[in-house]
Each structure stands twice: as structure tokens, then as C-alpha cells.
Amino acid sequence: MNNNIISLEGNLTRDPEYKTTGQDRDLAVLRMAVNERLNKEKEETLYIDVNAWGYLVPYCKEVNLTKGDRVLVRGRLKEDSWTDKESQAPRSRMVVVPDKVSKIMTRTRS
DSSP states (O other): OOOOOEEEEEEESSOOEEEEOTTSOEEEEEEEEEEEEOSSSOEEEEEEEEEEETTHHHHHHHTTOOTTOEEEEEEEEEEEEEEOTTTOOEEEEEEEEEEEEEEEEOOOOO
């Protein structure tokens, strides 16, 4: 049983970045903003990195995801770890690895 499940709805903060890794695996790198209203006057925004692999990459291209689009992402959290080349300090960050990406709404362009 997988207890590591996350579902987020938010807006893309930039156009997706498409890459092919050294192992010929396709990757779509998404950055999204998720807003949460804390009370009448205060709202909190979280910025989330999403690494979509494999079969999700053609979908992201097909629906033409762009900055401002509202998306729903469902998947799991993963910790990326590396060593900073300058300070040799260990670094880490959490990313979402989705099993589903859905475009909910296209940003209206003026």
C-alpha cells in the first residue's frame, strides 16, 4: 500500500521545460503555485516543483501547457539530494512525481 500520495491544484508559474535525460527518458519540468486562503485577509502561496516522466510528457505537450494554466497534479513526493559544488554542502528539496497531470483551465490571454 502506498501512503505517499499528494494531490495539488494550482497555476503554472512558467512554461514547462522539456528534457531528455542521459538514459533517453523524457521529462517535463513544471513549476506550479498553489494558493491557500488562511482567513479573509491572508492567503499563502506554495511553489511546487513537478517532474513528470514518460507517458505524461506527450500529454503535457499535446494539451499545450503554458504559464498561467490551471492544472491538477496527483502523485507522490520524492526527495532530491545533491552536494553543492561550491560549498560542498549537502542540499535537498521535495518534488512531486505525478502519475496524473490534468489541464483544468487555460489562462485567458489579453
